[in-house]
Amino acid sequence: MTPALTPLTGREIALVRTSLTVVAPEATEMTVYFYAILFARYPEVRGLFPENMDVQRDRLLRGLLRIIDLVDDIDNLVQFCSRLGRDHRKFGALDAHYPAVGECLVASLARYAGTAWNPEVAAAWTHAYTVAAQVMTEAAADDTRLRPASWEAQIIRHEDRGHGIAEITVEPELPYAYVAGQYVSMETPWHPRTWRHYSPAHPPRADNTLTFHVRAVHRGQVSSALVHQAAPGTGCGSDHRWAT
Incomplete structure (x- = not known):
């Protein structure tokens, strides 16, 4: 594990999993909302995605679920997020894009979690996303030294x-x-x-x-x-x- 990474605590793991269960029934609507506010707030990232977003929305949801499933298994989490980071190079993803995605992801979760959302849950999700994003960006940087993006x-x-x-x-x-x-x-x-x-x-x-x-x-x-x-x-x- 990268020394700079701080694993989630047991409390944080419980919070992200519980809140994800709350939003699960509206997961499809949440991903539509996520991309809507992402493209509205950061229109420069729209060109990284395909014109037809149906498959992409499903991939986001499956990726998110996989990350949360692995959140208490740091070795496999690092392996999964590293693969995502290398894979995202071909889309033109840059380090600066990750904070924008994290901001809009947390905002979307807050909207659909309703009363289950509070500052502690927000902090837990921010920590979880920060860990995943750090692994992805570091893997992409390492991969850049080895091969072209495409x-x-x-x-x-x-x-x-x-x-x-x-x-x-x-x-x-x-x-x-x-x-x-x-x-x-x-x-x-x-x-x-x-x-x-x-x-x-x-x-x-x-x-x-x-x-x-x-x-x-x-x-x-x-x-x-x-x-x-x-x-x-x-x-x-x-x-x-x-x-x-």
Whole structure:
């Protein structure tokens, strides 16, 4: 654990978990409100998120629930938040964005917790978020020294395999190291900031190209674009992710 981190006390853990239980029935509405006030107060962060926020709102809620689930397990909390911090690099997240998110998260929780909210609960949530944000920013800083936030790639082959499936081969501008079982998250020019995960369909190659078998799913923005709109010469972005 990073020496500067101060784990939550048993009292703080109980407070954040209890208050989260209170807001759980309105969790979906709370996340909508969170993004509304975040974009209103800090409009400069809107460009970090996809145009369609439905999936992003669900990810925020699941991430929040996971952090609270791990709040008394500091080793796994650090591991989870470190992964989030590295992952957020591809969205362009900066250290200065984290306080804004924390402020709006606490404000949203306060609104939906009602009478269960008080200064002690607010302090506990602020502490919990501060710990998570610190781990994320430090992990992102460490990752910056090791690899780019994303790899730009060009589609060099696109073959229709029928039944809504395409075999797509891309050539990254820089070598992209991976091993069997790894997955890659990809975005397309048609839906910026919308990323989906795909596994390479082969072992690493000497020429650094990667081939994916992509099935267009119903209402799938990225998969449909890759299958039906992409063509040789189209660019796409990839980030470095490991299968878990």
